[in-house]
Amino acid sequence: xxxxxxxxxxxxxxxxxxxxxxxxxxxxxxxxxxxxxxxxxxxxxxxxxxxxxxxxxxxxxxxxxxxxxxxxxxxxxxxxxxxxxxxxxxxxxxxxxxxxxxxxxxxxxxxxxxxxxxxxxxxxxxxxxxxxxxxxxxxxxxxxxxxxxxxxxxxxxxxxxxxxxxxxxxxxxxxxxxxxxxxxxxxxxxxxxxxxxxxxxxxxxxxxxxxxxxxxxxxxxxxxxxxxxxxxxxxxxxx
Numbered sequence: 001x002x003x004x005x006x007x008x009x010x011x012x013x014x015x016x017x018x019x020x021x022x023x024x025x026x027x028x029x030x031x032x033x034x035x036x037x038x039x040x041x042x043x044x045x046x047x048x049x050x051x052x053x054x055x056x057x058x059x060x061x062x063x064x065x066x067x068x069x070x071x072x073x074x075x076x077x078x079x080x081x082x083x084x085x086x087x088x089x090x091x092x093x094x095x096x097x098x099x100x101x102x103x104x105x106x107x108x109x110x111x112x113x114x115x116x117x118x119x120x121x122x123x124x125x126x127x128x129x130x131x132x133x134x135x136x137x138x139x140x141x142x143x144x145x146x147x148x149x150x151x152x153x154x155x156x157x158x159x160x161x162x163x164x165x166x167x168x169x170x171x172x173x174x175x176x177x178x179x180x181x182x183x184x185x186x187x188x189x190x191x192x193x194x195x196x197x198x199x200x201x202x203x204x205x206x207x208x209x210x211x212x213x214x215x216x217x218x219x220x221x222x223x224x225x226x227x228x229x230x231x232x233x234x235x236x237x238x239x
Contacts, residue, residue, distance in 0.1 A: 006029075006065070007050075024210075026063075028211065031200075034183060035183055036200075037184065037185050037202060040188060041203060043189055048155050051081070054072065056072045084160060093125050094124055095125065105147050105148070107148065117145065117176060118141055145176060151185070153184075157169070159190075186198060192226070
């Protein structure tokens with residue numbers, strides 16, 4: 001069952017050689033249960049740091065993050081994270097990689113069922129080295145979905161894929177999230193990807209980064225919205 005994500009006044013400061021390095025400051029974001037939110041920003045602006053904070057892989061210097069009614073204080077079992085790289089175990093088959101993540105999850109789907117959902121039926125006994133980049137990332141999505149997480153966190157999961165495979169993976173993600181049984185936070189620097197997939201787009205900008213704007217995608221002309229978002233980053237459409 002999807003749960004809301006609440007980020008209140010969150011900041012993150014890292015220790016640097018020449019003193020503190022503030023990365024995030026005063027982040028305020030509410031993602032409703034079942035909502036698909038894209039966090040959009042330039043490379044290095046702190047998007048991945050924010051996602052790690054929500055997952056409980058890191059702790060904020062200031063503020064609070066809640067999933068449902070509980071504060072995130074450690075690695076949260078209600079979350080599943082898909083990173084830029086598939087991070088498959090090379091000594092395990094595709095099915096074994098998925099089954100390993102499903103351990104201890106009482107109502108987890110079988111590896112065969114979840115692999116069928118991501119279009120990998122027939123590849124259960126394949127080894128990671130035998131997979132294309134897109135296939136490996138499908139396995140990464142299967143590992144995330146098999147746990148039936150309340151919150152799915154995606155850290156630029158398609159960044160290393162070619163354009164065609166990236167579109168295919170986006171369609172797969174949108175289809176598998178259509179039932180609204182999970183809340184999705186997608187970190188990306190791709191405006192078109194955010195427009196295609198998300199219910200709402202949040203812009204992260206500045207140093208330290210803060211939320212500079214938010215846009216609901218429903219009911220808006222995507223071409224105009226794209227131009228406005230690009231303009232926020234000082235960019236223009238190519239004629």
